[in-house]
Amino acid sequence: MADHYNCAKCKDKLCMHKVPIFSSLDAEDLRKIMGLINHHEYKKGETLVFDGDEMDCVVIINEGSAKAYKNTVDGREQILYVFSEGDFFGEQNLFSGQASTYSVEALQAVKTCNLSRKQFQELLYSFPEIAVKIIVELGTRMTRLENALQSIGVRNVDNRIGGILLEFADKYGTKNETGTVIRLPFSREGIANYLGVARETVSRKFSQLENEGIIHSLNNKEILIPDMNKIESIAGIN
Amino acid sequence: MADHYNCAKCKDKLCMHKVPIFSSLDAEDLRKIMGLINHHEYKKGETLVFDGDEMDCVVIINEGSAKAYKNTVDGREQILYVFSEGDFFGEQNLFSGQASTYSVEALQAVKTCNLSRKQFQELLYSFPEIAVKIIVELGTRMTRLENALQSIGVRNVDNRIGGILLEFADKYGTKNETGTVIRLPFSREGIANYLGVARETVSRKFSQLENEGIIHSLNNKEILIPDMNKIESIAGIN
């Protein structure tokens, strides 16, 4: 299983600085909180939490990325979030006392900072601005969920493919003189499970876009998009 | 447009008691906050907020119910939430400063309690327990969204119909000796826009369930379900 060791080792360089919810705290407060944090590490493919697990800490992603997903009884997977550096989860369960409502699995090697229930609650009462930051962050996340729901609910598959490309370009894209290069966070199957369609459908749509010259596969995980505007019109800007 | 008058009129009987996020406050604190609240009223079909509107207050539903939804450019509607007594919205926009990300329309006559941005923020800083309550409530709402996303993403229409019946039975159902009577919060079209399917598909599935004796339409807005277990197996309990 996963290593874990106290945060003293990570000095100032790790976690705290990357975590937006702590960004309003001064150096001394940061130091205080840092003593409370435990670190964990996971390899690609390892599961951080299973749907239904009791959670007793908030987990903050410090390095790498992970997918949060739900499975139906017949094995179909719906991906809800892609968590990366600075994202956190488990906060709901601390207050409501309910078990996790999704599983979280490492997409790459992942390092986390964990804060126990009690420590986290104390933090919120001592620093109301952290609570406000969390509310803001949850709001952002809800907006993304709402958009995803609309997307899956009323848009056709082409729109959704366009939408996911925009989203990934924003989060994982780099621009160069030939266009935008996106390093996809997951496989075709992952994309399918994110969009709520079949694996094969994603393949077909990608091939189609490739034939039309709108995207160029560099390899399975990287694609080049010469003209982002075309993607926007496929996504059917809302 | 809508009436509005100060909360002094509503005495203790209205709003505050119904609103879970204020439930931890004592009588005096309640009285203080009450002075800050403005009331509004809306008729059925009126819009409380348009997608894209700047919001400068948190709106708490005091009476009636409303749907929150997004429209695509080509007029398709996806319903995200049904807000009823005690639910609130607009909190995200206050902190992040962004415009509303959905429209809200009254499904019946609606009365609201509004708290301005400034008042709400002060409240959060003076009463951290309110912030915690809000985080809990947002967590509940996110869990519902996550379930809805999974539902639309990977479940077939029968499952979804079953799911919505369970949800409505829970929120709007009453039991009697013949079974559970559900008063549906919206029309067939509304149900369709909630489930992300076509109006006609909802009609067909309801007819089918009626033929199988699993549901009985009392009228367009009320259905009787003799055996809830059958609905659960249709929903494909997760």
Add this chain to the structure above:
DNA sequence: CGGACCATTGATAATTGTCAAAATTCGTGG
């Protein structure tokens, strides 16, 4: 280089959406 895994393609079936028409329901006013 080999093998496991992942991605693509084709053929076909199943599901749901769309359009059009008929039937039902609901609210209003006489």
Add this chain to the structure above:
DNA sequence: CCACGAATTTTGACAATTATCAATGGTCCG
């Protein structure tokens, strides 16, 4: 209280989209 008209709902026929199954091809890593 009934009748009428508008709005909503149901039903049918058909088209479009996507899922499924199966086979092939490609890629990555030890």
